[in-house]
Amino acid sequence: MSFAFIFLLRNNYFNLFVTYIIILLIAAFNLFESAAVQSSIVYIVDKENPKTANGTNQVSDSLNNLLTPVIAGILYTFIGLQGIIIIDLVTYVISMAIWMFFPARIFNKEFENEKMRENRWSWNQFINNLNDGFKFIFARKGLTLLVFLFAIANFLNNLAVVLITPLMLSIGNSTQLGIVQTFGGIGMFIGSFIATLHKSDTSYTKTIKSCILSASVFLLLIGIRASFITVSLYRMLFLLFIPISNVAAGTLWQLKTPKELQGRVYTARSMIIRCIMPVAYLIVGPITDVGFKNILTVDNRFIDFIKNLLGVSALNYRLVFILSGITLFIVTYSFFKNKSLSDIDKLPDYAK
Numbered sequence: 001m002s003f004a005f006i007f008l009l010r011n012n013y014f015n016l017f018v019t020y021i022i023i024l025l026i027a028a029f030n031l032f033e034s035a036a037v038q039s040s041i042v043y044i045v046d047k048e049n050p051k052t053a054n055g056t057n058q059v060s061d062s063l064n065n066l067l068t069p070v071i072a073g074i075l076y077t078f079i080g081l082q083g084i085i086i087i088d089l090v091t092y093v094i095s096m097a098i099w100m101f102f103p104a105r106i107f108n109k110e111f112e113n114e115k116m117r118e119n120r121w122s123w124n125q126f127i128n129n130l131n132d133g134f135k136f137i138f139a140r141k142g143l144t145l146l147v148f149l150f151a152i153a154n155f156l157n158n159l160a161v162v163l164i165t166p167l168m169l170s171i172g173n174s175t176q177l178g179i180v181q182t183f184g185g186i187g188m189f190i191g192s193f194i195a196t197l198h199k200s201d202t203s204y205t206k207t208i209k210s211c212i213l214s215a216s217v218f219l220l221l222i223g224i225r226a227s228f229i230t231v232s233l234y235r236m237l238f239l240l241f242i243p244i245s246n247v248a249a250g251t252l253w254q255l256k257t258p259k260e261l262q263g264r265v266y267t268a269r270s271m272i273i274r275c276i277m278p279v280a281y282l283i284v285g286p287i288t289d290v291g292f293k294n295i296l297t298v299d300n301r302f303i304d305f306i307k308n309l310l311g312v313s314a315l316n317y318r319l320v321f322i323l324s325g326i327t328l329f330i331v332t333y334s335f336f337k338n339k340s341l342s343d344i345d346k347l348p349d350y351a352k
Contacts (some may be wrong), residue, residue: 031270038266041254051251055196058243062192066185133268136261141340142347143256146208149335150249151273153212156324157242158280160219163288163317164235170314171226180232187236188243195247203345204252205336211245212332220325223318226311255349284320292316 037057045053075084137143164184168177218238222231257265293316296303310318335341 031267034270035263035266038250038254038262040262050254051247052196054247054250054254055192055243058192058247059189059196062185062188062243066182066189069181129264130268132261133264133266136257136265137268137272140347141338142342142344143253145335145338145341146249146252146344147269147272149212149332149341150269151276152331153328154273155276155280156328157215157219158277159284159287160222160321160324162281162284163320164231166288167314167317167321168228168231170317171231172228176228180228180235183232183236184239187239191240191243192247194240195244204248205342205344207248208245208252209332209336209342211241211248213329215241215245216325216328216332218325219328220322223321223325224310226313226315226318252344256344256347288316288320292319 041050041053072084075087079087137147164180165177168180215238218234218241221234222238224230224234253265253269254262296307296312296315307315310322
């Protein structure tokens, strides 16, 4: 992709449509990469250590989200877009060189046999493998509930995440927006660090439940006041719980999934969880700029009460945070009332 970027830039073919295509391809390749990385963890680490490995990945991702925009902005001033793309290409070559020397012996005999059986690729085989992932999930009610819980949580979180920019530009300025984004990155880093280092006998499902419920409360609180300070603080606390729940859920999936199905199950659950994200991006604009704006102009006692209670500044945006937080809390609490979800920890561990 870096070569394609450089070619398009040097030949003046770079435009918005091409950007969309490249981003689409990058997202597709990233899904393959994520599936490979996640499915390889159970081969690389002991059964007792996947949580630490997943936490380390979260720390890396949070640092990437926190530092990359700052470093890219500084580098762009001095070397431009082509220079940044060249750096991206060089880092890719270095990572591939490291991978070439990665000891293949860490993957056990079972993995090598599986690879030999699937050496010949075909479209039918690809569909069958994908179906294996879906069948494994839907054959277990607890895992089915877990994947749909995260799909709903992802949808509600993304409704709110998209709105942080217009919210802050409505009640503050671009500098304050940057500070809010930085605080969010700090929250994710702290949460990732806690997830990596914290040793607890608490079940993974209890960790997931407590973290999502806590995150939903802070998601609601983001919209309570049109204040730069409260938005910064509550967004940081909201994002602090996200990596902890992700690490617990990722580790749970790795332990409860047979090694030979790790990649297929990860791909299947990623499709379910992420397929609803574009819907959130599509509807959030009309909801805030048309739906809530029109509702807030209605002469009604209840609407007047809401305005007096919360204030009118950027209220159409803040209502999305409040309603998303309330909905996420209710959905999470309701899902965990089902014993099948709470008892996932009792399923047999395949990663040994």
